[in-house]
Amino acid sequence: MNPPTFKDHIVAPSLLAADFSKIADEVVRAVHSGADWMHLDVMDGHFVDNISFGPAIVKTVDQIDDIFLDTHLMISRPDHYLQRFIDAGSDLVTVHVEADHDVAETLGRIRAAGRLAGLALNPATPLSEVEPFLTQIDLLLCMTVVPGFGGQAFMPEVLEKITAAARIRSANSLAFHIEVDGGIDPSTAPQCYHAGANVMVAGSSTFRAPDMAAAISAIRQG
Numbered sequence: 746m747n748p749p750t751f752k753d754h755i756v757a758p759s760l761l762a763a764d765f766s767k768i769a770d771e772v773v774r775a776v777h778s779g780a781d782w783m784h785l786d787v788m789d790g791h792f793v794d795n796i797s798f799g800p801a802i803v804k805t806v807d808q809i810d811d812i813f814l815d816t817h818l819m820i821s822r823p824d825h826y827l828q829r830f831i832d833a834g835s836d837l838v839t840v841h842v843e844a845d846h847d848v849a850e851t852l853g854r855i856r857a858a859g860r861l862a863g864l865a866l867n868p869a870t871p872l873s874e875v876e877p878f879l880t881q882i883d884l885l886l887c888m889t890v891v892p893g894f895g896g897q898a899f900m901p902e903v904l905e906k907i908t909a910a911a912r913i914r915s916a917n918s919l920a921f922h923i924e925v926d927g928g929i930d931p932s933t934a935p936q937c938y939h940a941g942a943n944v945m946v947a948g949s950s951t952f953r954a955p956d957m958a959a960a961i962s963a964i965r966q967g
């Protein structure tokens with residue numbers, strides 16, 4: 746199967762909303778419900794005001810299933826911890842432009858390791874901050890909430906930034922995915938697709954839905 750392009754709709758349930766008392770079952774449930782990617786939110790209690798999990802859990806998830814692992818590093822020093830998340834089996838590693846590192850170098854290291862490189866920006870960060878790196882990425886993550894916690898409300902003001910990013914992508918014949926993360930559900934996903942995003946991260950609206958398969962399919966449909 747060819748790898749997905751930015752024209753394909755991809756749904757990535759966020760493990761943060763899973764029942765941590767049975768992580769293996771939850772990963773299998775997501776896979777059986779039609780998840781395309783598994784989104785893994787790594788938080789260090791410093792870059793964001795929450796602590797989640799580290800490379801050991803990423804590795805555990807990698808051993809459970811061969812689903813594509815989309816690791817989102819909300820940590821202050823992604824350059825320092827990068828290799829551990831690569832070794833743990835991440836297929837895509839996304840780092841924040843606001844973190845304390847040489848962004849170009851970190852992105853280069855991710856690709857040199859044969860993984861996809863993602864760059865994230867917070868709702869308050871202007872697109873101009875990521876523009877210098879757009880030729881070096883496979884995915885741009887536009888946060889649609891202030892990162893740190895699941896279950897927050899979608900911020901529609903980010904849509905404009907997604908539209909602008911998609912425009913720059915097409916003007917420069919680039920092909921990176923645009924991912925959205927935070928408050929994505931069957932009602933907000935269509936607005937994001939319309940603006941030009943194609944990867945929907947969804948935590949609460951998938952793992953906590955009465956029917957996870959139906960929720961994933963509704964989000965994918967847009």
Ligand code: DX5
Pocket residue numbers: 759761762784786817890891892893894895896897926927928929946947948949950
């Ligand atoms: C937020 C995380 C998200 C979060 C999304 O800091 O990056 O991935 O898990 O959760 P929901 O879908 O519940 O907003």
Ligand code: ZN
Pocket residue numbers: 759784785786817926946
């Ligand atoms: Zn995330």
